Amino acid sequence: MITEEGTRNARSGIGNPVTAETRLPVLEDPTKVAARDARELSRVFLGRLGALEEGTPEFQYIRNTLIELNLSLVRFVATRFRSRGDEMEDIVQVGTVGLIKAIDRFDLTREVEFTTFAIPCIAGEIKRYFRDTGWAVHVPRRLQELRITLAKAVDELAQVLDTDPTPAELAAYLGLSEQEVRQGIVASNGYTASSLDVPLDRDDEAGGSYAEHHGGTDPALDGVEDMAALKPLIARLGERDRLLLRMRFREEMTQSQIGLALGLSQMHVSRLLSHILTRLRGHLLLDA
Known part of the structure; x- marks a missing residue:
């Protein structure tokens, strides 16, 4: 429990020292801090977090404390999704990822309450979880x-x-x-x-x-071995060649769209792709 005096001390930087350079309150169990005190302490800890170098012990302590201080916020948002049928603990875990993202992205200069910023982040992460995992096959x-x-x-x-x-x-x-x-x-x-x-x-x-x-052998399986053989060959290509292949075959862009993006003519893009594919085909035949 954080007393009113403890909260004032947190605002002014008076309290148990975390390091010799800064003074912040040390909380025995941040998850049991009252909601009002948690908001006040979060503001203090977030202000200190922004001045620290990521990866230092003090940064990790403050970041972890912020997560524990605001877990009640995650549970509050998670209850909205209770009817979805998933285990509440799973939903809370996903929501905690949203909370961590909110902590990492929060900017005190915006003069917005952290809870106001964090709730959409938490809810968005949970909704994304249901969208990505709730369907047995990919559907637009x-x-x-x-x-x-x-x-x-x-x-x-x-x-x-x-x-x-x-x-x-x-x-x-x-x-x-x-x-x-x-x-x-x-x-x-x-x-x-x-x-x-x-x-x-x-x-x-x-x-x-x-x-x-029902069913039978998928003829596309014959291409799996070729794909495995292509992977190291593509890795040897130059950065521009890999970019062209990614734009054409992964992002499914037309040659005209690629040319527009790279400042090349459609004909030039066609020649480059033809050259790259010829080289890859030649390597495959040599290795066969």
Whole structure:
């Protein structure tokens, strides 16, 4: 517990010394500090943190203390997401990452309360966690958001119609095209995944699993070995050549877009890419 006198001492720099150069209060258990005192102490500790070199013992002490002082803030934000079904401890851990980012990015000169700055950071980190881990397959964010909208619309219309609404009824209700609604319904199937080992017919033990009756060898597997062989070859290329490959094949930019970004003509970009790919192909054939 921090007394009013202790808080005043913290503001004026009077208290138990952390080092010989600075005086800050030493807290036996920062997680038990009252919320009001935690806000005051956070301001003092944040002010000192900005003057320290990262990685020093004092920097680590103050940063860790700030995290513990504000864990109640993480739990407060985490309770908003309790209905998502995940373990609360997992949500708190993710929210703590947001708190740490808020501490590292906070700027006292903005004259904004740390809690005002930290809450969106914590909530954003938790939302990002659900967005990145809640889907069994990658689905564009637009369709992820549409899934939520459709789920609400289905519940609302079902109460009015006394039956599940059709895609056409959902489209009219939401002011969307029927095609957009169908895309959202298909995307919803990517939220969860079933095991391929589930029996095709649960009532027939001899029916076998889905995996036994469907699928085959993916022809793309033949390219895995080539990709493994290409990796060290690409690492030997110059910085500009690696940049060209990344822009063309990872970022999927057109040759014209690459030329515009690098100040080159589309024809020049085409020649450079052709030369790079010829070299890589030649190395692959030599190593085969």
